[in-house]
Structures are given as C-alpha cells and as structure tokens.
Amino acid sequence: MPTNVHEFTWPDRVVVGTIGVPGARTFYLQVRAGTQIVSIALEKQQSALLAERIDEILDQLITLEGNPFSIPTSTPIELVDNDQLEPVQEQFRTGAMSLGWDPTTVQVVIEAYPITDVDAHDDRDENIETLDEEDVDVPEMLLVRMPVGTARAFAKRTREIVGAGRRACSLCGYPVDADGHICTLPEV
Structure with missing residues (x-):
C-alpha cells in the first residue's frame, strides 16, 4: 500500500496551535497551501522539542562563514502569525517525527508520521517482538518544507503556545490546575 504524503513545499501558513483549556489542551501542527489544510495532533513535548x-538548526547555519543562506537571527516581524487555528479536522496523531535542512532550497524540512502499533507497544514487555521497518505499514505522512524566515516565526510562536499553559507552583514546580492544586513538597 503506497503512503499518502501530505506535502507542502511552500506553505502559505504553518503553525502550532491548541484547542482546549490549559491542562486539557490538544496541540496541532496545522499547514495550509491555498485551500489544502492538514492538521495533525502533537504532544506538548513534541511541539516544544520541534x-x-x-x-538550533538555524543558529548553527548562522555561524557558517558569511551566513550564506541569509538566516535571520530573530523572527521577521512580517512573518509573525498570532491568529487562531483554522477549523481543525485531525488527519492523524503524530508518532515519529524528523527534522532536516535542505540547502538546495534553503528550507527546514519536517516529516511527521502517525502513531503505529510499534510506537504504542511497551518496550519493557518481553513477550512482544520488535518489528522490522518493512513490517510497519505507514499509510500517510506529512512533509513540510518551510523557508528560514517562516521557520523562525514558527519556532517563536510554538514556544509561546507551549509556554501559555498552566502556571507552575512556586513551591513544588508542578502545574497548577484551574480547580486547585495539592502541593507535594519533596521531603527534606
């Protein structure tokens, strides 16, 4: 079965956004080119790491002699996108992701794959065999290529979205829910 690739080479919009209230938010990576929109669910940690x-990639490229790719050191103001997500129809929940750099097009490349049975199994269970890559059927994937300015804006917005969650307890460091918090201080 061939993989259905949702490919965006020069997207009009690529953002991470959320639906729900802090503590119960679902994170989405949403990409649009013209009328084609794809939204995939992510974990908060995947968003932050992305x-x-x-x-990190962009900062490393800046250090190349003469900055040959014209990597911006900060987010270009004209690329800031603080709008809400467009209507979300979840394509899949993300399992594995990869991130790369294409010097021929001067773009950051994101690949996202859905959670598979291999991702979902517990590695500590000795009764489960590890499957070869050939045994795993990946019916679809998301491939996004974005220019460096867009990538800077994407990273900035994503950090802001991740940071807009529940505030941390000043005593124990755990998140404080809207309906209260029982502080569990570490024993001294």
Missing part, C-alpha cells in the same frame, strides 16, 4: 531543534 521549536527548540528548528532554532
């Missing part, structure tokens, strides 16, 4: 790694 933003961190994009900035």
Whole structure:
C-alpha cells in the first residue's frame, strides 16, 4: 500500500496551535497551501522539542562563514502569525517525527508520521517482538518544507503556545490546575 504524503513545499501558513483549556489542551501542527489544510495532533513535548531543534538548526547555519543562506537571527516581524487555528479536522496523531535542512532550497524540512502499533507497544514487555521497518505499514505522512524566515516565526510562536499553559507552583514546580492544586513538597 503506497503512503499518502501530505506535502507542502511552500506553505502559505504553518503553525502550532491548541484547542482546549490549559491542562486539557490538544496541540496541532496545522499547514495550509491555498485551500489544502492538514492538521495533525502533537504532544506538548513534541511541539516544544520541534521549536527548540528548528532554532538550533538555524543558529548553527548562522555561524557558517558569511551566513550564506541569509538566516535571520530573530523572527521577521512580517512573518509573525498570532491568529487562531483554522477549523481543525485531525488527519492523524503524530508518532515519529524528523527534522532536516535542505540547502538546495534553503528550507527546514519536517516529516511527521502517525502513531503505529510499534510506537504504542511497551518496550519493557518481553513477550512482544520488535518489528522490522518493512513490517510497519505507514499509510500517510506529512512533509513540510518551510523557508528560514517562516521557520523562525514558527519556532517563536510554538514556544509561546507551549509556554501559555498552566502556571507552575512556586513551591513544588508542578502545574497548577484551574480547580486547585495539592502541593507535594519533596521531603527534606
């Protein structure tokens, strides 16, 4: 069965956003080109790590002699996108992701794959065999290529979205829910 690739080479919009209240938010990576929109669910940690790694790639490229790819050191103001997500129809929940750099097009490349049975099994269970890659059927994937300015704006927005969750307890560091918090201080 061939993989259905949702490919966006020069997207009009690529953002991470959420639906729900802090503590019960669902994170989405949403990409649009013209009328084609794809939304995939992510974990908060996947979103944070994606933003961190994009900035790391761009920061490393800046250090190349002469900055040959014209990587911006900060987010270009004209690329800031603070709008809400467009209507979400979840394509899949993300399992594995990869991040790369294409010097021929000067774009950051994101690949996202749905959670598979292999992702969902417990590695500690000795009765479960590890499957070869050839045994895993990946029916679809998301492939996004974004220019460097868009990537900077994407990372900035994603960090802001991740950071807009529940505030941390000043005593124990755990998140404080809207309906209260029982602080569990570590024993001294």
